[in-house]
Amino acid sequence: MMKTYSALCIAVCCMVMACTSPPKSESSESTVPTTFETTGSIERLLPELDLLIPAEAKIEVLASGFTWSEGPLWLKDQNALIFSDVPKNTVYKWTEQDSISIYLQPSGYDGDRTDKHEPGANGLALDNEGNLILCQHGNRQLAKMATSLDAPKSAFLPITSTYNGKRYNSPNDVAISKEGVYYFTDPPYGLDEWDEKELEYNGVYKMGTDGQVSLLIDSLTRPNGIALSPDERTLYVAVSDPKAAKYYAYELDIDGNITTGKILLDVTPLVGSERRGLPDGLKVDNSGNLFATGPGGVLVISPEGKHLGTIMTGQATANCGFNADKTVLYMTAHSYLMRINLKP
Structure with missing residues (x-):
């Protein structure tokens, strides 16, 4: 976890009652929410991202008011x-x-x-x-x-x-x-x-x-998020050091010990820009792509280290996680809980 939240946000978000869902459309037949507020945008850097995130996908704000x-x-x-x-x-x-x-x-x-x-x-x-x-x-x-x-x-x-x-x-x-x-x-x-x-x-x-x-x-100065590749032969580690904001990939032997390692992606140049956040939590989909929180929101990184794009939450985003079939990505972004639909 990175200490990027402000004193103002702490003061505003100190009560459990503040943890509320955003406005939803009303229904006379059901209390199940059907529409959430949306925020942010999707930065599409390479066409491979279109295979992972639908063109119509929106970032939904499910709840807010957290510290x-x-x-x-x-x-x-x-x-x-x-x-x-x-x-x-x-x-x-x-x-x-x-x-x-x-x-x-x-x-x-x-x-x-x-x-x-x-x-x-x-x-x-x-x-x-x-x-x-x-x-x-x-x-x-x-x-x-x-x-x-x-x-x-x-x-x-x-x-x-x-x-x-x-x-x-x-x-x-x-x-x-x-x-x-x-x-x-x-x-x-x-x-x-x-x-x-x-x-x-x-x-x-x-x-x-x-x-x-x-x-x-x-x-590593600030090891933070950690995840395994689908075949469990690569260990990924995010480093939340603003002077060395990087994601590492370490090869594992059959006993689960590290043999070699490399920098998968260095995002230090993005730190200090208008993109909030540092490398933090990360998860890996079934094809080995990383969904890694970092400057701007959630960076999508190929197993080869290509930055495919970013889910731009507009917040310093701490972590993310999939639903059971990995068709939805949930994101904890500062004082918010968000989600976005992915392609099956």
């Missing part, structure tokens, strides 16, 4: 989306019919301090058994919710909280392989001045099915 929205995760069985509001230590739930409700609170910090600036969960994922996995800023750990998805409670089981006896900074995002291997990033965004940083670096880690954690990368 810093993150970690969108689709729950297929509930036909619902959950996502984090990190400063509010809350995970919200959105459905087409009922809009916004609190799903989990607290979500990332269950301690006694009241002066943590980013206490909540950040990235969210489902493990291979369908359990909710949370990157907890406040608790400085990767954790599993101890209850089922349809009966959420703030009861957490630590998955990993230290490396070589030292506490993590603030685990940010996680990707889980089909075999149950965890890959996660650990930048310092969740630390406070009084909250001591124990590791000298901001790492990218792997936790194997045996529970052993290994440090894969310690050279």
Whole structure:
């Protein structure tokens, strides 16, 4: 998560009641919304983008009033989306019919301090058994919710909280392989001045099915979003450093360890322009294309590193996530929850 939200937005967005859906068309037969406000635009740089995003696609604003929205995760069985509001230590739930409700609170910090600036969960994922996995800023750990998805409670089981006896900074995002291997990033965004940083670096880690954690990368300044290619032989990492705003691709061997790496796309020249945001969360579609948040909104990047275009949200966009069949992309963009339809 990047600290790009302003004090004004925090003041405006501090109440749960502020988290509302935009105006919708009314219907006498149903309360299900049929029309949402739209915003932004689609920047089409290469024709390949037309194969992924329909010409008529619009960016819809589903809800607003959050402090810093993150970690969108689709729950297929509930036909619902959950996502984090990190400063509010809350995970919200959105459905087409009922809009916004609190799903989990607290979500990332269950301690006694009241002066943590980013206490909540950040990235969210489902493990291979369908359990909710949370990157907890406040608790400085990767954790599993101890209850089922349809009966959420703030009861957490630590998955990993230290490396070589030292506490993590603030685990940010996680990707889980089909075999149950965890890959996660650990930048310092969740630390406070009084909250001591124990590791000298901001790492990218792997936790194997045996529970052993290994440090894969310690050279990236601000590792943030992370994802696997469809064949799970490439690991993608976004770096949210304004002086080195890049997306990296690392080749993995059969044991899931890094062999080589390269810069997939450098967007540092776009930083500081009118395009808000830095590289943050990212997801990969079935063809290996990256949907990566960054300057302007969500950049669409081919597996070869070609910038196909950008979903221009007009906001500093933290993360994105697909629905079950990857025909819809949900985006957490500053104080907003948005979506756009994709081609099947």
